Structures are given as C-alpha cells and as structure tokens.
Amino acid sequence: MPRTLLLPVKVKLLREFFRRERRLPGYREMLGLFGYRSKNAVFGLLRRLERAGYVARNAAGKLAPTGKLAGTVRLLGFVQAGFPSPAEEELVDTLSLDEFLIRRPEATFMLTVNGDSMIEAGIHPGDIVLVERGTAPRPNDIVVAQVDDEWTLKYYAKDRQGVRLDPANAKYRSIRPKRSLTIGGVVRAVIRKYGS
Amino acid sequence: MPRTLLLPVKVKLLREFFRRERRLPGYREMLGLFGYRSKNAVFGLLRRLERAGYVARNAAGKLAPTGKLAGTVRLLGFVQAGFPSPAEEELVDTLSLDEFLIRRPEATFMLTVNGDSMIEAGIHPGDIVLVERGTAPRPNDIVVAQVDDEWTLKYYAKDRQGVRLDPANAKYRSIRPKRSLTIGGVVRAVIRKYGS
DNA sequence: TATTATACTGAACTTTGGTTCAGTTTCAAG
DNA sequence: CTTGAAACTGAACCAAAGTTCAGTATAATA
Numbered sequence: 001m002p003r004t005l006l007l008p009v010k011v012k013l014l015r016e017f018f019r020r021e022r023r024l025p026g027y028r029e030m031l032g033l034f035g036y037r038s039k040n041a042v043f044g045l046l047r048r049l050e051r052a053g054y055v056a057r058n059a060a061g062k063l064a065p066t067g068k069l070a071g072t073v074r075l076l077g078f079v080q081a082g083f084p085s086p087a088e089e090e091l092v093d094t095l096s097l098d099e100f101l102i103r104r105p106e107a108t109f110m111l112t113v114n115g116d117s118m119i120e121a122g123i124h125p126g127d128i129v130l131v132e133r134g135t136a137p138r139p140n141d142i143v144v145a146q147v148d149d150e151w152t153l154k155y156y157a158k159d160r161q162g163v164r165l166d167p168a169n170a171k172y173r174s175i176r177p178k179r180s181l182t183i184g185g186v187v188r189a190v191i192r193k194y195g196s
Numbered sequence: 197m198p199r200t201l202l203l204p205v206k207v208k209l210l211r212e213f214f215r216r217e218r219r220l221p222g223y224r225e226m227l228g229l230f231g232y233r234s235k236n237a238v239f240g241l242l243r244r245l246e247r248a249g250y251v252a253r254n255a256a257g258k259l260a261p262t263g264k265l266a267g268t269v270r271l272l273g274f275v276q277a278g279f280p281s282p283a284e285e286e287l288v289d290t291l292s293l294d295e296f297l298i299r300r301p302e303a304t305f306m307l308t309v310n311g312d313s314m315i316e317a318g319i320h321p322g323d324i325v326l327v328e329r330g331t332a333p334r335p336n337d338i339v340v341a342q343v344d345d346e347w348t349l350k351y352y353a354k355d356r357q358g359v360r361l362d363p364a365n366a367k368y369r370s371i372r373p374k375r376s377l378t379i380g381g382v383v384r385a386v387i388r389k390y391g392s
Numbered sequence: 393t394a395t396t397a398t399a400c401t402g403a404a405c406t407t408t409g410g411t412t413c414a415g416t417t418t419c420a421a422g
Numbered sequence: 423c424t425t426g427a428a429a430c431t432g433a434a435c436c437a438a439a440g441t442t443c444a445g446t447a448t449a450a451t452a
Contacts, residue, residue, distance in 0.1 A: 008329045017300055023219060023260045027409055038431045045429090063410095072294035074305045095306065098294040100266035101389060107402070109270045120320045122388065132270065142239065142390065152358055185245065192318065192386040193297060194338065199441095223439055234401045243398090369451070394452085408423070408439065414429070422424085 010034060010045065011054055011069065024055070024063070071096040102188045107133045108188070109143065114116045118142065121168035127192045131185035139177055144184035147175055148194070152185060159185065206241065207235065207250055207265065214266055220251070220259070239267055242366065267292040286332070296383045301348035303329045307340065314349045317364035323388045325349070327381035343371055347380060 017025050025033055030042045037079060049055045054069040071094030072107035102108045113127045121142065123129070125156055129144075136144045137156040145154055145165055154175065165175040209229055213221050221229055242259060245251045249263040267290030298304050307338045309323045317338065320326070325340070329353055333339045333352040341361055350361035350371065362373040 020360075021258070021260045022262075022266050023258075026258075028407095038433095039410080040432080041430055046410095048429095058217060059247075059412095062217070062222075064217045068216075070218050070300045072298050076237060101293060101387070102268055105268045106212070106266070119318075122315075122320050122323075126320050127318075138236070142403085163430080188390055189302060190386075190388040191293075191297070191322070194384055224437095233399080234403095235440080236402080236442085237400055242440095244399095394435105396451080397449095399446100399448080401444105403443085403445105405442080406440085408436100412435085413433090414439080415433105416429100418429080419425105419427090421426085 007048060011049070011052075014049075014054070014065075014069060014185070017183065018065055019072065028113065067099050068093050069123050070094075071099075073097060083095040101130055102137075104132055107135075107185075109133065109185070113153065115149055115152060117167040117169050117172050118155075119169050121155075123153060123190055124170070124192070127190055129187045129190040130191065132188045133185040135186050137183055139187050144187065146182035146184065147177065156183075156186075203244060203248065207245070207248075209262075210250070211265060213388055214261055215268065220261055263295050264289050266290075267295075269293060297326060299384070300328055300331075303331075303381075304384070306327065309349065311348060313363040313365050313368050314351075315365050317351075317388055318386070319349060321363070323386055325383045325386040326387065327380040328384045332384050333379055333382050336382040337348075340383065341375065341376035342380065349383065352382075354377075 014024070017029075021116050027042050030036065030045070031039070034045065036041070036042055036045075046055060050057070050063070053066060055063050056066050057063055073095050074093075080089045098105070102142075102184060109131050111129050111131055112121055114125055115128055116125055120124075122154075123142075129142075131144050135169065139156060139158050141156045142153055144151060147165065152165075152167075154167055156176075157164040157166050161176065163177060165177075167174070168183075210220070213225075223235050223238050226232065226241070227235070230238070230241065230329075232238055232241075242251060245265075246253065246259070249262060251259050251383075252262050253259055269291050270289075271313065294301070305327045307325050307327055309319055309325055310321055312321055315321075319338070327340050335352060335354050337352045338349060339352045339361075340347060341352075343361065348361075348363075350363055353360040353362050353370075357372065359373060359377060361368070
C-alpha cells in the first residue's frame, strides 16, 4: 500500500469542499484536492467512498454524496463519554439537521413564536417552530391554530365534546372552537438559537 | 416570449431534485426535467437562475446552488399574517437549517441533554443541544462543563471570586471550580424534536 | 406595422467526466 | 524471499458537460 492520506482525512476534505460549494468536486478538482496525478486514482477512491457509504449512485449510475458526507453536525452520544479528541474527530459521522428534522420539506415552514401560551412546554417567545402543514393532528400534538382571527400555538386534544385546544400556561384557558377551527399545521420541532 | 413554465416553477423542480439527489441535474437531465430540446435552452435558464441568485459561480466558473435554492425550510414571518396559499408557496425562499444554526461546522457537535439542571431556561431532558467547541465562553452563555468528573449544562458567569457555573433550576446550587474547570463548548442552539 | 427583447431550436465544437486496460509501487502475510 | 492485495501512474477512449453561433418564434412596445 503506497503511503497516502487515510480515507477519513479525504472524507474530511470532501466534507469541507461540499460545505463550501454545495457540490462534489469533479475529477479534475479531486486531482488537486488529494494530490493525485491519475484520474484512475480518483476513480478508485470513489469506489472506496461508495463502499464506505459516503457517496451513492442513483438509478442512472450518477454519483451523489450521502447524508453521511453532506451532513454538517457531528453526532455524539451523551456528554458523560467525554468529548472526542481532535484526532478522532474525522471518524465521527455527520448528520444534516435538515434531514434530521424535516420529513416533508415541501410542506414545512419556519415560524417565530411571539406568545407565551406554550411556555410550560418549553416553547418561549422568540423560539422558532418547524410547522408541517397538511397533516392531521393527533391528540397531544402541538398545533398552530387560528381561533377568533388570531393564530396561536396550542396542544391539540379531543374529548366527548369535540376538539379542545389547551395552552401550556396556567395563565390561559382551554379553548373550544365555536364555529370554525383552522389548523395551520403541526409543530414538528422547536429551535432556539443563542447569540446573533 | 414563448409560452413556457414560469421561473418559480422551475426553481421548485430544481429544489426537489437537489433534495433527492444532493446535487444539481446535469444538462441532459435538465432537458427532461424542463421539457427542453436544446442544450442552449438549459444554458440560458442557468444564466437566468444565476441572475436571480439561485445558482452561483465560484472563482473557477463552476456552477453550484446557493442557500436560496439548496435550503429546505420555507421562511415565514409571524403567524398572524396567515399561512401562504399553495399558489404562492413557490415564491417563498428557502433556508438551510444547517447554515442557519451552525457557524463553525468543523467544531460543532450534537448532544442529547439528560439532566434537568437547565429546565428553567427551557432546556428539557431529551432535548438536543448544538455545542461549539474551541470558543471562549462569555458571561451568560450556556456551556457544557466538566465538574468533578461529570459533564453538565450550566450558565457561565464571572465575578470577583472567579468563574461560577449557575444552573437554571432552583433545586441545584451554583458551582465554583476548586482545582480545574473543563469547558467542553458553548451551546449555540437547542433543538426539540416531536414524534418519532 | 415595424422594432426589439426574450426564450427558444439546432448544430458545431472544446473540455471534462467517467471508465477500462496494462503496468508500477508499497506493504503485509505466508 | 515470494506472493498477493491494494493504491496508484499513464494512456486511451466514449459520453456528457459546457459554450458558442446562427437562426426562429413569441410577445410586449414604439
């Protein structure tokens, strides 16, 4: 085996490239990126990356990065295990937050929360909720609902009398729709961003 | 101007393709995707997409999608404005959660929270925190810290006596490091995922 | 009505992608 | 030391990407 960069190092380089450019480098670019002088070396590397699950072919045989390569965040278990050292960082797989949090991209929206009606559920004003439209809410789901011309976040509940919307804040009361009830969507995730 | 698909419709098709394949379609694929018969039609479309900011060229002239195209979530203001109708959905720009939440991808990790020491700050057990390593914490930042061989989440504070770690839970007390203090990283975002 | 800008078709051409083949270097195992 | 597997170089080749040019169809504007 000729002295060469280890595969994890190459994966790291590819990850950085993909993050910068939002695409895989071409053959010519990989020659420079990995210090190869032959296109067949790139060809062989791609075969190894495919076996390792970093790139995959579609039905037509076209190569594309997988979530394992195109992801942004490193996965880690619980903190107790300690933080990974810089040396082993390249060995940790990555995950895309988009793919982790969103099932139906065409139906998912971001909203900024501006009330405190769900604060006891850990949803604060200024938080961002990912809302999925066109899905029937199930009991205990948090929904975006229009009541009396105002949109709010509430727990969705059902009992003998019908649909009930419950806040997660002792200051507010449960609501029962009189005439109409508009469900904007179901909250699939909450995001709070610190700083900037 | 010949009757043709509107640009937003084409953007939508491209978005769906990029989400599926994690790459832009090639010229041949775009011919089928948009119903063109000439490669030069694709060439012209790419010029228009570039002017509209959906794709961009790097220094070497290579085309790649921008965040506006490669994003996953639709942006929306406050709920009060109402939800967008299906017709106008294509006009709304998208955002990538990865790019929105992560500044330094190479130094950012995901951790699952398994204590309640920050529950009054809206960080519950089972939540996920995005931790950025290698950044000096500033007062009021939430940090992942190792105290007495145990890792926990705490507010980072400084006073006359030195560094202090404050919980956001009346059940626990502030901590002052005796010998050593290890800061694993600064919490940049909190994520809570519902269902599955 | 003529004019002009835009979006296309179709063809030609150069560059790069993608693959195959023959041979070379390096290391580890027998 | 020999053998063999793995990673490479270098060359050849076809398909696809990417660009350019000449010309056509459509719709808004003067």
